[in-house]
Amino acid sequence: MPRQRPSEFDPPFRSVPAGNGLYLHFPFCRKRCSYCGFVCHAGLDFFIEPYLEALEREIAFYPAWEIATLYLGGGTPSLLASSSLVNLLDRITKHFCLASTAEVTLEVNPGTGSPALWEAARLAGVNRISLGIQALDITTLQLLGRDHTMADIERTVSELRSSGFTDLSFDLLYGLPGQTLKQWDQTLAAAIALTPEHLSLYSLQVEENTLFSAWQRQGLLVLPGEDDERAMLDLLAERLVTADFRRYEISSWSKPGHESAHNRIYWYNRPYIGLGAGAHSYHDGRRYAHGRSVRSYLQDPVPKLSSGRQTRQETMAETLFLGLRLTLEGIWRADFAARFGKDPYEEYGPAIDRLVRLGLLEITPERLRLSPAGIPLANEVFVAFL
Ligand code: SF4
16 A cells, blocks of 8 residues: 655655765865864875775675665865766765665865866766864854865855856854854854855864864863754754755755755665775664774775674664654664564553653554654663663
């Protein structure tokens, strides 16, 4: 029986083709940001060529699997020369079976790249750009240690549009040191004025071994309190709804039809391959990981098993709480039953009943999802299924 689409999926929701997600990590940046805990290095450009060769060796290690989405992330992959980017994409498309409708995303940092790179990327199949904007005033950009200015942001967006990209996503951070509600409002207004199709909004996390963590230890980092952060979240919801964005995942908002297919593979708990230093993979019910060291990756680019085969129970729980991140779709009960042979209610009935009574979950004959009141308390809800 065809399943009924809820009204909020019209106008259309972007579909995800069959196949695995493929993530490729490019761990080089011009400068390290003050908060950065990612696998990335500044000033090691002489490793780029050997790293690209190691990526080729890793690609050859895999069977010619079907690929639904490709994401070139980092780091700053927009530091690649046009010829290197085209060769890399060519190597991937020759080895794997990339779906004809695959979403292919390139992460870009403002102030890097050029019209020639955008043109080469577009012709080589890139159809989506994720821009690491993070903040939209020079004082905050400098505080974050970002290597770009407001003029870089405007120029990069304009170049990408002129090159024909119709799917731009911006990353923005909130809950920043000294940030006020008024500043956050101005950031949101400036971001909306640049007309992206997608926004990923993350609250700042202070990671170990960063400049911010050192400042925090010295008492120099004054972060907004919980109530201020909550007010920032409420404000972003208000502003983005008014600007016709839909929140389809806890941290992700898009214009209809511009939801990220790649990230939805993670939230559907479908298989993915992660190429490069620090990248993670999930296939055959097992998780694999590369260490964070670029030097080790150059010597041995074959991913290592990081966990044994998951039990069915573990996969079910993980599928449930990852799927609940999707605030519009939630868990399709029929899909869950087709995958695990039982409806989620059959497995988690008491927990679901309790969370529905608390007003944190909604259940219908078709699906299970967080209620509006459950979204800010998502972590508490997820724990109930572990
Ligand atoms: S651009 Fe991104 S990956 Fe590079 S240093 Fe800054 S936060 Fe880290």
